[in-house]
Amino acid sequence: MKLTGSQILLESLRLEGVETVFGYPGGAVINIYDDLYDSPIKHILTRHEQAAVHAADGYARTTGEVGVVIATSGPGATNTVTGIATAYMDSIPMVIITGQVPTALIGNDAFQEADICGITRPCTKHNFLVQDLRDLPRMIKEAFFIARTGRPGPVLIDLPKDIQVASMKFNYPETVKMRGYKPTIDGDERQIGKAAQMILKAKRPVLYVGGGASLANADQELLKLAELLQVPVTTTLMAMAAFPGEHPLSLGMLGMHGTYFANMAVTECDLLVAIGARFDDRVTGRIDAFAKKAKIIQFDIDPSSIHKIIRVDLPVVGDLESVLTSLLRQLDEKPQDISIQIEQTSAWRKEISGWKAKHPMGYQASKSVIKPQYVIEKLSELSNRDAIITTEVGQHQMWAAQFFKFRQARTFLTSGGLGTMGYGLPAALGAQVAFPDRQVIDISGDGSFQMNSQELATLVQYRLPVKIAILNNNFLGMVRQWQQLFFDKRYSQTCMELPIDFVKLAEAYGATGLSTDKVDDVETVIKKAFEVDGPVLMEFKVSREENVIPMVPAGKGIHEMVLAS
Amino acid sequence: MKHTISVLVENEFGVLARVAGLFSGRGFNIESLSVAPTLEPDTSRMTIVTRGDDRILEQITKQLNKVISIIKVVDFTDEEYVERELALVKVTAESDSRAEVLRIVDIFRAKVVDVTPKSYTIEITGAPGKIDAALVLLTPLGIKEVVRSGPVVIGRGSKGVSN
Numbered sequence: 209m210k211l212t213g214s215q216i217l218l219e220s221l222r223l224e225g226v227e228t229v230f231g232y233p234g235g236a237v238i239n240i241y242d243d244l245y246d247s248p249i250k251h252i253l254t255r256h257e258q259a260a261v262h263a264a265d266g267y268a269r270t271t272g273e274v275g276v277v278i279a280t281s282g283p284g285a286t287n288t289v290t291g292i293a294t295a296y297m298d299s300i301p302m303v304i305i306t307g308q309v310p311t312a313l314i315g316n317d318a319f320q321e322a323d324i325c326g327i328t329r330p331c332t333k334h335n336f337l338v339q340d341l342r343d344l345p346r347m348i349k350e351a352f353f354i355a356r357t358g359r360p361g362p363v364l365i366d367l368p369k370d371i372q373v374a375s376m377k378f379n380y381p382e383t384v385k386m387r388g389y390k391p392t393i394d395g396d397e398r399q400i401g402k403a404a405q406m407i408l409k410a411k412r413p414v415l416y417v418g419g420g421a422s423l424a425n426a427d428q429e430l431l432k433l434a435e436l437l438q439v440p441v442t443t444t445l446m447a448m449a450a451f452p453g454e455h456p457l458s459l460g461m462l463g464m465h466g467t468y469f470a471n472m473a474v475t476e477c478d479l480l481v482a483i484g485a486r487f488d489d490r491v492t493g494r495i496d497a498f499a500k501k502a503k504i505i506q507f508d509i510d511p512s513s514i515h516k517i518i519r520v521d522l523p524v525v526g527d528l529e530s531v532l533t534s535l536l537r538q539l540d541e542k543p544q545d546i547s548i549q550i551e552q553t554s555a556w557r558k559e560i561s562g563w564k565a566k567h568p569m570g571y572q573a574s575k576s577v578i579k580p581q582y583v584i585e586k587l588s589e590l591s592n593r594d595a596i597i598t599t600e601v602g603q604h605q606m607w608a609a610q611f612f613k614f615r616q617a618r619t620f621l622t623s624g625g626l627g628t629m630g631y632g633l634p635a636a637l638g639a640q641v642a643f644p645d646r647q648v649i650d651i652s653g654d655g656s657f658q659m660n661s662q663e664l665a666t667l668v669q670y671r672l673p674v675k676i677a678i679l680n681n682n683f684l685g686m687v688r689q690w691q692q693l694f695f696d697k698r699y700s701q702t703c704m705e706l707p708i709d710f711v712k713l714a715e716a717y718g719a720t721g722l723s724t725d726k727v728d729d730v731e732t733v734i735k736k737a738f739e740v741d742g743p744v745l746m747e748f749k750v751s752r753e754e755n756v757i758p759m760v761p762a763g764k765g766i767h768e769m770v771l772a773s
Numbered sequence: 774m775k776h777t778i779s780v781l782v783e784n785e786f787g788v789l790a791r792v793a794g795l796f797s798g799r800g801f802n803i804e805s806l807s808v809a810p811t812l813e814p815d816t817s818r819m820t821i822v823t824r825g826d827d828r829i830l831e832q833i834t835k836q837l838n839k840v841i842s843i844i845k846v847v848d849f850t851d852e853e854y855v856e857r858e859l860a861l862v863k864v865t866a867e868s869d870s871r872a873e874v875l876r877i878v879d880i881f882r883a884k885v886v887d888v889t890p891k892s893y894t895i896e897i898t899g900a901p902g903k904i905d906a907a908l909v910l911l912t913p914l915g916i917k918e919v920v921r922s923g924p925v926v927i928g929r930g931s932k933g934v935s936n
Contacts, residue, residue, distance in 0.1 A: 329791060330798045334841040337786055354841060387844045388783060512835035515828070 213341050213372040214240040217305065218247045220348040223380050226276050228252060228267065228641055230260040234280025235320060236307025239372040241278075252641055252670060255662040257284050259634035261291020262660070265300050266638030269621045270596055272425060274355050275302040275638065281309055282320030285366075286327065290628060292362045293331040297625025298446060299423055301360035303351050304332075310370040311339060325366050333361030341374045346381055353384045358391030359510040360423055391509065395526030395534060403481075403505050403522055404538045408545045410479035410503075412556040413439050416462065419446025419624065420484020420508060421528055427451065427617040429532035430483065436539060438550050440560055442470040444485055445609050449620035453613035459560070460569065463491040464760045465606045468567035468769060471760070473560050474499050475767040482506040484528050487517035488625070497765025507531050567771060569610055571757075578727050580604065580679040580750040583734075584611040587649060587677060590734050595619065595647035596639045600632040600656025603685035606756045608651045630659025633676065637663055640672040647675065647738065654680040654704060664717035667743040675737050676745045678710060681752045689755045693770075714745035725749035775804070776830050777856065777926050779934060780819040780837060781845040784810055788842045792819060795840060801825065801833050805923030816844065820925045845934065853929040859896065859922040860904045861886070865915030866893045874914055881907045892917065900924070 211219065217240060221229070228250045233241040244251055254260040257279045264275030275295075279288050285306040295302050309318040325337045334354050336347045344367070351363040407413060421430055427450045434441050434457050441451045442459040451458055459470035474480060480502040485491070492498040495518060504520040506513070507528055514523040524531055539546060571581040584607050587597075597612060598621040599605040605622055614620050621639060623631040636650040657678050667674050688702040714721030720740050722733050730748065737744040755773040760766050782788045789808060796803050804822040811818050823833060830848065837846045866874045867890075874893050878885055881903065887894035897907050901924050908919065928934065 325787060326790065329787070329794050339786065386841065389841045510839070512832065512839055514835075515831060 209377070210375040211378040212239070212243070212375045213344060213367065214243045216341075216344055216376075216378050217348065217367065217372070218243050218249060219378060220345055220380055221249060221276060222247070224274070224348070224352045226274070229276040229278055230254055230263040230267070230638065231278035232257050232260055232280065232284060234284045234307065236281035236284075236309060236369050237278055237372075239369070240305075240307070251278075252637075252666065254634065254637070254666050256660065257287035258291050258630070259637070259660050259663045259666070261288045261302070261304065262294065262628075262631050262634035263638030263641070264302055265291065265295045266598060266621050266635030267642045268295075268300050268302055269635070270618050270639045271642045272618065273301070274352055275300070277302065277304045279304070279306050280320065281307045281324075282322045284320075285322050285324035289327060289331065292328055292364065294623050294626045294628040294631060295362040296331045296333070298419060298623065299360050300362065301355040302362040303355050304362060304364045306364060306366050307372070308337070308366045308368040311368045312370070314368065324364065328364050331362075332364050335364040335366065337366045338368065338371050341371050341376055344371065345379065349381045350384050350386060354389060358389075359420075392511075392525050393527045393530055395507070395524045395531035397534065399522065399524045400531060400534050401538055403507075403524060404535055404542075406479060406503060406505060406522060407437065407439075407481065408539075408542065408549050411552055412477045413437070413479040413481065413553065414459075414473050414477040415439050415441045415481045415483060416444075416474065416485050417441060417447045417450055417483045418444045418485025421447050421450045422484075422617060424484060424509070424528035425617070426484070426528040426532050429529060429536060432536055433532060436536070437546060438553060438557065439481075440473055440557065442466070442474065444488070444491055444624070445622060446624040447484070448609050449614040449617055452615055454615075461609050463488075463766060464493065465610065465756050465758065466760075466766065467569050467610070468758055468771065469560055469563035471758070471766040471769060472563045475501070475765070476559075477502045480504045482508070482520070483532070484508060486513045492517065493760045493764055493766040493768075497767070567758075571754075574751065575727055577751045578725060578730060578748050580681070580748070580754055581607050581611050582727070583677060583679060583730055583748045583750065584608055584651065586730050586734055587651065588612040590731070590738065591649060592647050595649060596621065596636070596643065598622065598632040598636040598639065598648070598650045600650070600652045600659070601627045601629045602653045602656055603681075603689065603754070603756050604651055604653040604656075604679045606686075607679070610756075612651075629656040632656065633660050633663045633674075636674045636676075637666055637672055640674050641670070644672075648673075650674060650676045652676055652678045653685060654678055654682060654708065655684045658708070661713065664714060664719050664743065664745070668718040672743060673741060674743050676743070677734075678745065678747045679750050680710070680747050681750050681754070682707060683752060685754075686756070688753070692753070692755070693759075694761070710745055710747040719743040719745055721745045721747070723747040723749070774824065774826065774850075776823050776825070776848055776850045777854070777924065778821045778823065778834070778837070779847045779849060779926060780821060780843055781811070781934070782817050782819060783842040783844065784815050784817040785842060788817070791840050791842055792821075792837070795836055796823070796833075799832070799836060801829065805921075807923040807925055820923065822924060847934050849926050849928065854926045855929060856900050856924045856926045857898055858901050858904055858924040859898050860908070861920045862895045862897065862908070862911060862916060863918040864893050864895060864911050865891065865917060867891055870914050874911070877907065877910050883907065
């Protein structure tokens, strides 16, 4: 039996195990949408293509599966770009299918034509323009393989309209054969052995964990490693949920807005073990002051991450789950060395406890005005253990990382690399689609929220009970903070002059809106929101000029923190 | 430091743009680039001349290896290799200078491939340094146009670079 290109696409998606796609129809994908009408695949109609991509990204980050998006040609395709770049920077597995004008019209400036393969080349792991229907099944197979293996990432398939309509006999390939793509999985045993030796010799070791640990589902191995050797763990923004926030060995986040004790521990350590972390500038501060007393071991799936920013003493390339499992196996063979190691590092842990006591994470509490950090603490306290938190980008994002105590892997979705405002709401939408019965909370700011607030409509349409907590300071707070500290309080274009009635906005879409400016009401509002069986927007009118502290000013080493505003 | 890199790629849509885009997007420089299919029609070979210190070259090689359409990357810098470039040079050649141009052609074992009463077009093959030297000598005579292919390289010895 012959199938059309669009039927082949949907059948291939089904064979890849895709149950849900996010998207937005249009002229160049109308055939796909016609076939979708009869397909078992569930489609979520967002209100903007960018949101469809973030939603698929949220779906992918919580489930570990490949998120799938369909968008039309031209503006539909270009609207996906920010979402794709966001996923690319954070290594999120995704397949984006865009419609394209018929092959005969490509290059003619046809209606709704955009060279989306050209545009997304630098922000996809790979992309395909389908020029012949016979290539389509292979390309879809390869797209999913590329997206989910190695260092994951988004892959785009540009599918011209005439190819969607053409038909042929369909056979889905069972294997992929690509000469240019063979990701390493197992790490080199000898290198791992050397790493074990270095770790056992260290007197002041620290594990520096990044998003790669989450992506590789290596959180359990990480916990075992930390507990086996009693090594303190600091995580990047991308890995906050990869290690339990309340664990005694947790140092919280490091870097520009990291904790005092994490930054001091990294500065003073004699061995830094980077696990799926890429030495981002927001983490390292001034690079020549970063961990300069330490030998560095780097575990990473991506060879190009090794020695990119900093020369490391021992690199190990491989899948982190496999590498850490093998490291644990090698360590398990040396129980005596482990006891000696725990003994010889006890002074180090004591020193870190001293730093924790000297400058714990905190803020100046208030009875008269809501402190944003207080709202985060309350959300952390009142939410379920398996609640999924998303954020937008800015001060609220940093406070979420600093004050929410994450308890479970894949529960913190945030745009770390690209720093995309407007990410959190659609990502929450996608996470809620993946887990209809779990609490999903978008921690937001008033600025970021307005970048994709149209998705309230999608939440209501699909009865997705996402809870939104807007920390409203009527400012673009992070930029305002920089202007305060480094530009003499010249608040150029950071004051959102017009106060928005967020309650009415929620209600206009058919969602529930709650608002308060009273400290005593914070808990009540959160509890009430959690009880509502539908989407709720909570607005907390917070102290307007609160700063994110600690802060490492640009160009400084991470030990040179500003500790008070 | 100058490096010459051979890159075997899938001979497919957009592959040149992927390589060129990678260099420009990451701030690497391309001094020259030449590309043509190999014996296998589905594989092309690029020769790229670039500059950078060891750290940059390590990144260039690793980033190239990450591109899905790239099959193999070989940095020839520390290898023994033969390097050849082709230049076509259109030189002014009127009565008084015609003989001098031909002498230079002879010295550099070049070839005249087109003649008019006012010009010679010369084909010069060799390592880039040889072409540079010929151009230095031809310049005073009046060069109207130069086209250089950029070098291609192949390793010395019996072993070949294969996919």
